[in-house]
Amino acid sequence: MIVTYILPTAKGALARELVMQHGLTQVEVSRLFGVTSAAISQYIKGTRGGNELIDKSAYKEDFYKFISMMANEIMAGMQVAEALCKVCDYVRECGLLKALYVHEGYDPDKLPFLDCSRSRMARVETNEVRLR
Numbered sequence: 001m002i003v004t005y006i007l008p009t010a011k012g013a014l015a016r017e018l019v020m021q022h023g024l025t026q027v028e029v030s031r032l033f034g035v036t037s038a039a040i041s042q043y044i045k046g047t048r049g050g051n052e053l054i055d056k057s058a059y060k061e062d063f064y065k066f067i068s069m070m071a072n073e074i075m076a077g078m079q080v081a082e083a084l085c086k087v088c089d090y091v092r093e094c095g096l097l098k099a100l101y102v103h104e105g106y107d108p109d110k111l112p113f114l115d116c117s118r119s120r121m122a123r124v125e126t127n128e129v130r131l132r
Contacts, residue, residue, distance in 0.1 A: 001100045006091050007087075007088075008048070009049055009051040011049050013049070014070060014071055015044060017068055018071050021071065026040040054096070057099060063090075063096060070086060
């Protein structure tokens with residue numbers, strides 16, 4: 001769900017925000033994202049990176065507010081990858097990810113594990129330090 005719905009939408013929204021609200025060029029954004037300027041152009045035009053499920057959801061306004069905050073953080077020096085990780089954390093915590101799973105037909109009482117491997121790894125490392 002993250003790869004199919006969240007990341008493309010977040011990347012597109014971040015690209016648009018950085019160009020339209022922060023005045024970066026498409027080339028500058030392409031360097032930040034590590035993609036071609038053509039990809040950024042597609043994000044800006046909306047031919048890449050949009051998602052109707054998110055845009056029609058009750059989470060839309062808060063999702064895009066969070067994207068705007070992440071664009072501000074990127075402008076302050078945060079790496080794009082870290083901002084995208086924060087977006088993933090946000091969609092888990094706010095319930096959007098669960099809503100997408102339910103929309104796709106998953107039983108809300110039997111959802112797949114909604115934690116990311118990065119979070120699990122951090123907990124394992126913390127527990128290993130505690131055991132030493």
